[in-house]
Amino acid sequence: MTRAYNFSAGPAALPEPVLLQVREELLEWQDERASVMEVSHRGKAFVACAARAEADLRELMAIPDDYHVLFLQGGATTLSALLALNLARPDQVADVVLTGHWGEKALDNIAPSVKANVAASGKGQGYTGIPDRAGWALTPGAAFVHYTPNETIHGVEFHDIPDTGGVPLVADISSNVLSRPIDVSRFGVLYGGAQKNLGPSGLAIAIIRKDLLGQHGRNLPPIFELQNQARNDSMFNTPPTFAWYVLGLVLEWLKAQGGAVAMGERNRRKAENLYAAIDGSGGFYRNQVQAGARSWMNVPFFLPDEDREKAFLAEAQAAGLVGLKGHRALGGMRASIYNAMPEAGVQALVDFMGDFARRHG
Numbered sequence: 001m002t003r004a005y006n007f008s009a010g011p012a013a014l015p016e017p018v019l020l021q022v023r024e025e026l027l028e029w030q031d032e033r034a035s036v037m038e039v040s041h042r043g044k045a046f047v048a049c050a051a052r053a054e055a056d057l058r059e060l061m062a063i064p065d066d067y068h069v070l071f072l073q074g075g076a077t078t079l080s081a082l083l084a085l086n087l088a089r090p091d092q093v094a095d096v097v098l099t100g101h102w103g104e105k106a107l108d109n110i111a112p113s114v115k116a117n118v119a120a121s122g123k124g125q126g127y128t129g130i131p132d133r134a135g136w137a138l139t140p141g142a143a144f145v146h147y148t149p150n151e152t153i154h155g156v157e158f159h160d161i162p163d164t165g166g167v168p169l170v171a172d173i174s175s176n177v178l179s180r181p182i183d184v185s186r187f188g189v190l191y192g193g194a195q196k197n198l199g200p201s202g203l204a205i206a207i208i209r210k211d212l213l214g215q216h217g218r219n220l221p222p223i224f225e226l227q228n229q230a231r232n233d234s235m236f237n238t239p240p241t242f243a244w245y246v247l248g249l250v251l252e253w254l255k256a257q258g259g260a261v262a263m264g265e266r267n268r269r270k271a272e273n274l275y276a277a278i279d280g281s282g283g284f285y286r287n288q289v290q291a292g293a294r295s296w297m298n299v300p301f302f303l304p305d306e307d308r309e310k311a312f313l314a315e316a317q318a319a320g321l322v323g324l325k326g327h328r329a330l331g332g333m334r335a336s337i338y339n340a341m342p343e344a345g346v347q348a349l350v351d352f353m354g355d356f357a358r359r360h361g
């Protein structure tokens with residue numbers, strides 16, 4: 001086995017016990033005498049597996065009963081477009097708060113369907129922090145406010161929930177779902193792709209306050225109508241069954257780890273360890289994000305020049321630390337330290353960084 005510590009931003013590392021279980025039962029799942037990939041989503045076994053995953057997600061996130069939990073295809077990007085169509089009439093305003101690349105992408109997909117208003121943007125500061133709350137131009141009576149609690153590329157994370165004065169808050173939690181406890185009741189919608197903290201790609205989740213659906217006054221194709229998925233337990237058409245099954249195993253693993261509270265404590269320690277290594281390197285490593293907005297999940301950092309960044313990546317790879325290349329929009333390095341990254345993996349990276357800086361500083 002040459003498995004490395006995988007710092008990929010997504011698709012990202014999965015808990016090893018989950019992968020081992022998948023391997024163990026890949027050919028014959030439960031009593032089906034077939035793979036989970038080969039059985040009907042409407043069969044008893046899969047329906048039970050799907051329901052268990054929903055129940056576990058509800059338990060882990062303490063999701064109130066007046067919220068739907070949907071498991072959908074199309075990733076976070078499709079959902080951002082579908083949510084705009086489902087949550088607002090065409091003449092309604094949707095406010096958008098931009099703190100990085102993914103907020104911009106969401107805006108692109110929201111804007112064709114509503115009157116989109118950029119209420120605040122950190123773009124002028126190169127997305128290195130959260131725009132001053134006092135300056136947010138929120139629209140009273142807007143259909144919703146969209147934001148990205150954790151910006152995966154820029155490494156900017158909200159450490160609180162913004163106050164929108166009663167306007168439903170729609171949050172793309174693709175890259176920090178279940179990384180710590182969160183008060184779901186403060187949101188209209190929480191949604192995200194599974195491929196970072198929850199499971200394989202191909203599956204997205206949406207947690208939607210029930211009263212928000214069905215108010216859009218549009219003639220939508222039935223498959224775009226989220227109420228149809230809600231009424232059919234996310235099986236209005238064929239769901240990504242394998243991804244759903246793996247997500248269920250990840251949730252069981254999370255429960256065994258102690259749930260969101262335990263993950264939050266672990267993730268805080270991991271992030272503190274890594275940022276301390278960056279800040280304590282005498283300027284050899286740099287992270288550009290304001291202290292109060294640094295992400296616990298995605299840590300971008302830069303070396304003094306490109307030559308040393310190239311050497312860093314090559315040597316890290318050889319040392320069993322992979323997936324560290326920064327996003328092309330930003331360059332540099334990025335360590336994604338999601339739930340499945342053990343503290344020992346972060347410590348291995350920190351040790352490597354210290355050693356590299358001594359040799360190349």
Ligand SMILES: Cc1ncc(COP(=O)(O)O)c(C=O)c1O
Nearest residue numbers: 075076077102152172174175193
């Ligand atoms: C915060 C965030 N939103 C959206 C996306 C896009 O998700 P998808 O590829 O599932 O559409 C990503 C990354 O892939 C992300 O990190």
